Amino acid sequence: MIKLLGGLSVYFKYQPIRTDNAVFRLHNVFTTVLLLTCSMIITATQYVGNPIQCIVSGLPVNVVNTFCWITSTFTMPDAFAREVGKEVAHPGVGNEYDGSQEKKYYTYYQWVCFVLFFQAIMCYTPKFLWDAFEGGLLKTIVMGLNIGVCHQDEKEKKKDVLIEYLIRHKRTHKLYAFRYWGCELLCLVNIVLQLWMMDAFFNGEFFSYGTRVLGYSEVPQEERYDPMIYIFPRITKCTFHKFGASGSIQTHDSLCILPLNIVNEKTYIFLWFWYIILAVVLALLVIYRLVIIFVPSVRPRLLHARSRTLAMETAVLVSHRSDIGDWWLLYMLARNIDPLIYRELICELAKRTGEKEGARA
Template sequence: MFAEVSDYLKRLKASHDEDAVDRINYVYTSSLLLIFSLLLTAKQYVGEPLQCWVPHQFKEGWEKYVEKHCFIENTYYTKIDERIPDSAQERQDRELAYYQWLPIILIIEAASCYAPRIVWKLFNKNSGLNLTSFIPLSMLTTKGSRVKDLKLKDNVTAPLVEHFQRNIRLAHQNKSIKFGRYVTLLYLFVKIGFVINVILQFVLLDRFLGPQYTLWGIGIVNDLVHGRHWKESGHFPRVTLCDVKVREMGNIHNWTVQCVLMVNMFAEKIFVFLWFWFLFIGIITILNFIYWLYVTLLPSQGISFVRKYLKNSKELNRVMFQEFNNVKVQNDNQISNFIDDSLRTDGLTILRLISDNSGDLAVADIISRLWENAHPKQPSQNPSLGKFLNKLNPKYDDDAIDRCNYLITNTILIFCALTVAAKQYVGEPLQCWVPAEFKAGWEKYIENYCFVENTYFVRMDDDLPAQTNLRNEKEIHYYQWVPFILIFQALLFMIPRLVWKTFNKYTGMNIFALIETVSTTSKQGQKRVLNKSIWRVYVTDLYIFCKMLNLINICIQFAFLNCFLGPQYKFWGFGILSDLLNGRQWYESGHFPRVTFCDISVREIGNVNQKTVQCVLMINMFNEKIFLGIWFWLFLLGILTSINLLYWIITTAMPQYGRNFVKNSLDSITVLRLLSDNAGELVAADVVACLWRSRDNTKEDDQSIKF
């Protein structure tokens, strides 16, 4: 089973004939659900999903039998202060049968997230427009590592345009495809499917998890912020009851035992995450659907889309598109006729998808060539602009400090989260000191009970609070959430990177493709890409904004971590180091206490017995070391990011730090600095030299081209 699911996960990848929001729905969400399903399956059928408190006379083998019996026959939930129902029917009505089905439920959810994608794949082939070949082919035009020279690049783009025109003609001839809108309407229908799916899953999950809250996740966060206990709904109870019938000597003996369900604590964390995940993708999916409705139903948006690429093609690559000198691309009627004859609504939809997956350079190439075919002119010769070196194969479109934020920090946080999760859910997070008369099975039950029901911290020289509510106020809830907190921190570090990747395409250039192409394509190919990409594109503001987001994220995380860990210190990490250097004991704040207490309520012979045990939390010592390391890492990263942001602001805002030939174009300086950081100074120097030599030719073109 695991091998089959693993193979399926490997095949579950994007085909790039859709946009990023579609991929979040059918790739990332489906993968998350399948991974969670595997984890729950492993916990249920490989680990120990529950531990039961059995009568003292039960032998070890009997205890294991009871635990297996209770898992497969279901347990029922009754609050500890309620009387156990006498009626067998009433007990059966309270049974929790669904937790065995949680892995299957998650698989069904994953399948429903993938269902709109299946509709898209099945019906798209009837359109006559093969998107699975369009977009991957267009992606070759921006991947310099695959395109070795300009001739090969042209050989890729030309068949793409021909293939595009041929399929548009076939779509025109197909009488079953009316008005050239088949692909567009199908794509909108698929997006409606994604919207309906995520709304249904979110509503069902919200109603199932929290009938006491209007919005369950928001209610839970509000309770945590105000230090209140979660209102127990009984959906994922930690402690349940189980009736066991055993035949002995021809007689049937009935036993009622109390069980603690570790798997339910794990399942609850998963569904809390899924609640917020479905809320997030629900919002972006609805907004994305509204956006596609807007751009596909309004003809003016199609005209603006084409005009932008025709204008930019002419403006950014003056030599390449001199044939447009006498064409007024601003003429909306002419562009509208071009759309009706060469593109139609489906063509615009495909070009938008190509833009989302391959970048603006590929779309500019296609539209320019389609326009050229519709308005044939005499081609002009491209002058040689110099030599380039082919010395490096870069992998990034940012600098080292950015990678420290979204790559190195993320790796550290996710590794720590996985390590803590393994200790909590696979190892033994705590050990308890129990009375001598307790049998071994009881000790294991108590340790599982105390972990899922939380412990409370009281200093060794203080008296235990007599009142239950005072003990509840001292309970420590958060250590169960440490793996999820670390993953959430990692996601926050990805936000600036996602902003950069998402909005970079709207600047009119693909920085990664540009850097890669400069290092790998031929001389002519490099010249052409630079002409099309470097001039008058606005990436500086976006790049500086992303660096500011990095710094804001670090400052917020550092401030929260410092306040949480060390209210007795202004700077917790330095206070800890000072204590260590001076031989003083660490001042125990109670955030990660080593020794805690736990109150246990056990039903025995119809009575509820209260027991208090002392537990040592090995996991907390590990957590404290992790957060100490994260504190110093965030402190160092904050300093480096601040200096880096200041450096970029100075070098982009002060003209004397730029090159003479681009001193009035700040964005070109930004691009060249990124080229230098990723492709090396030697490559950047050749780019500058080439553009310097081409400046005179560009000036001549400026005088002749007016738009």
């Protein structure tokens, strides 16, 4: 198992220069690894057992197993409310004498590993786009100033180069900022879209899955059935038809055990809670970005909060002289430069921009 999942550790490799925030990484890195892990575990049948085992007499077991796996199995919804051992053999599995009972077919289990892999790709897409848009700009202009221990002459030279860049390219970073915030918005859209896709994948059962599991213990015993078993049944039925010796059609009714659904039910209950939490956090993050964009007075406070060594007066001065794109770049620099060097950098930047504005006046 360690060898199987060891390759995913590359996603958690330490990055000395960070161009995003923790929520962005929760969506793009943690959720991607989570989905890939679930997909690989479900695919690795040696760890979870054979995906289906059917009980049938008079037929080769492997033939029935293959047939029921590639077609579908079913339960009877009204049989979930009956008493197991007396009225039905297993939850959702009852006798079918006249064939008139409503059936609930299950075909999703063939596609779970592929759907999880596709979801992982969808979660990684915003990071892929942002890395392409960012193009290593922060790493280039930081120039190793994230490490505070360096020669004074080297530090001064790098500071001068960075300040010259910020002055020369003033008011040219709006697209840089809005591309990043657009990728954060894409994360929220992706999570909402995936919730809708999973609900459609499970025939409208996923949205209420978590709440039904939470409310399971509060339901009266005589009306109770496990919602996880209803969506991910462990025992189902499968009907196999073949021709008899005289050419007549023979019907074989078999019970099928789906051990893979033990993994599926735990996987999707965790994903339900994780996606709901992530959707709420991303929605709050988008609102926070809107406040930054439309309420300029909060920007100096945020800059000061990011770098406590920076005086509030300097943060106000620099923020007022910068547009939204330049401010965002300064904010990201505060996350990637040594605090003492950053304070010196911003003070010098405020001084030089003040001198330029005074010379123009």
